Amino acid sequence: xxxVIFTSISTFFQExxxxxxxxxxxxxxxxxxxxxxxNSFWTxxxxxxxxxxxxxxxxxxxxxxxxxxxRMFLEILQADVSVRAAVAADRSTYSFIxxxxxxxxxxxxxxxxxxxxxxxFAGIFLIALTLAFVFMSRGVSKVGIKxxxxxxxxxxxxxxxxxxxxxxxxxxxxxxxxxxxVLLLYFFLSAYFRTGENPxxxxxxxxxxxxxxxxxxGSILQSFAYxxxxxxxxxxxxxxxxxxxxxxxxxxxxxxxxxxxxxxLMSMIIAGIILLAW
Numbered sequence: 001x002x003x004v005i006f007t008s009i010s011t012f013f014q015e016x017x018x019x020x021x022x023x024x025x026x027x028x029x030x031x032x033x034x035x036x037x038x039n040s041f042w043t044x045x046x047x048x049x050x051x052x053x054x055x056x057x058x059x060x061x062x063x064x065x066x067x068x069x070x071r072m073f074l075e076i077l078q079a080d081v082s083v084r085a086a087v088a089a090d091r092s093t094y095s096f097i098x099x100x101x102x103x104x105x106x107x108x109x110x111x112x113x114x115x116x117x118x119x120x121f122a123g124i125f126l127i128a129l130t131l132a133f134v135f136m137s138r139g140v141s142k143v144g145i146k147x148x149x150x151x152x153x154x155x156x157x158x159x160x161x162x163x164x165x166x167x168x169x170x171x172x173x174x175x176x177x178x179x180x181x182v183l184l185l186y187f188f189l190s191a192y193f194r195t196g197e198n199p200x201x202x203x204x205x206x207x208x209x210x211x212x213x214x215x216x217x218g219s220i221l222q223s224f225a226y227x228x229x230x231x232x233x234x235x236x237x238x239x240x241x242x243x244x245x246x247x248x249x250x251x252x253x254x255x256x257x258x259x260x261x262x263x264x265l266m267s268m269i270i271a272g273i274i275l276l277a278w
Contacts, residue, residue: 002225002228003225003226003227003228003229003233003234003237004225004229004233004234004237006221006222006224006225006228007221007222007225007234007237007238007241008237008241009218009221010217010218010219010220010221010222010225010238011218011222011238011241011242011244011245012218012241012245013214013215013217013218013221014214014215014218014219014222014242015091015242015245015246015249016210016211016214017038017039017210017211017212017214017215017218018039018086018091018215019091019249020207020208020210020211020214021035021038021039021083021086021087021211022086022087022091024207024208024211025087026087029207030197030202030208031191031195031197032083032084032087033083033187033190033191033194033195033197033199034187034191034195034197034199034202035083035087035211036079036080036083036183036186036187036190036191037184037187037188037191037199038199038202038203038208038211038212038215039079039083039187039211039212039215039219040079040180040183040184040187040215040219041184041199041203041212041216042212042213042215042216042217043176043180043215043216043219043220044177044180044181044184044216045216046216046217046220047173047176047177047180047220048177050173050220051173051177056171056172056173057171057173057174058171058173058174058177059169059170059171059174060169060170060171060174060175060178061169061170063169064165064168064169064170064175067161067164067165067169068161068165068169068170068175068178070161071158071161071162071165071179072179072182074154074157074158074161075158075179075182075183076182076183076186077154078151078154078155078158079183079186079187080186081147081150081151081154082151084144084147085144085147085148085150085151088143088144088147089143089144089145089147089148090143091246091247091249092243092246092247092262093142093143093144093145093148094144094148094246095239095242095243095245095246095247096130096131096243096262096265097131097145097148097149097152098148098151098152098155098239098242099127099128099130099131099152099239099240099243099269100128100131100149100152100153101152101153101155101156101159101239102124102127102128102236102239103124103128104152104153104156105156105159105160105236106121106124108156108160109160109230115230116230116233119275120233120275122275123236123271123272123274123275124233124236124272126268126269126271126272126275127236127239127240127268127269127272129268130265130268130269130272133265133268159226162175162226163226163230166226166227172223172224172226172227176219176223180219187199188200222234222238225237225238236272240269240270240272243265243266243269244266244269244270247259247262247263247266
């Protein structure tokens with residue numbers, strides 16, 4: 001239950017960040033690499049605060065290097081493609097299609113021996129069923145669908161590697177602070193050398209400061225949520241609540257069409273959330 005609550009709050013903050021970033025890239029106020037940098041910047045600062053001030057244990061085992069290195073490579077791809085997909089696709093479409101991660105993670109969790117209750121299984125199944133309606137519906141835009149599908153399938157691997165590392169080797173703060181530092185460095189260098197932007201200068205503007213800090217708060221909550229439940233349950237809650245927030249922002253902020261159709265699909269997902277938290 002705690003993991004689901006953390007996840008619901010985290011997706012709200014992340015939706016604020018992505019919506020500001022998508023609008024900024026569309027209006028050419030920032031590039032995609034700067035958007036990626038801003039999404040990682042405050043996460044690093046919050047992790048540093050947790051380690052140095054709060055006293056969270058920084059535990060990193062060299063035995064985790066094989067799985068951590070693989071995850072690092074896949075996370076760079078994930079972060080890059082995710083930013084591009086978020087900009088290209090409708091907000092609701094982006095969240096709906098990424099539901100495909102859930103059945104993939106369920107299979108992995110069962111293989112790894114995690115126990116999932118019958119109600120949680122039913123919730124995951126109901127959420128996954130919504131995906132079929134999304135693909136069949138003409139009222140949901142399919143722009144950027146290939147990019148979204150890649151992030152959905154790749155996420156099943158990266159999240160499983162993350163869950164494995166924090167279960168057997170590393171603390172959450174160690175695993176994630178190193179990973180986000182790598183992503184921060186990747187996006188900074190890409191923005192500076194490929195598009196000629198200095199992402200640090202954007203932090204002086206209130207709009208981009210809000211974008212960065214919102215994503216940082218959401219990422220921290222999401223990272224710790226995986227300590228309280230199997231990866232399939234957390235990602236189901238994450239994908240589900242993301243649909244809720246993105247459907248609302250898509251309609252209110254970006255003027256996306258077919259709200260009531262998407263609201264109907266969203267109601268199926270909310271039912272799935274209730275089963276997950278039962």
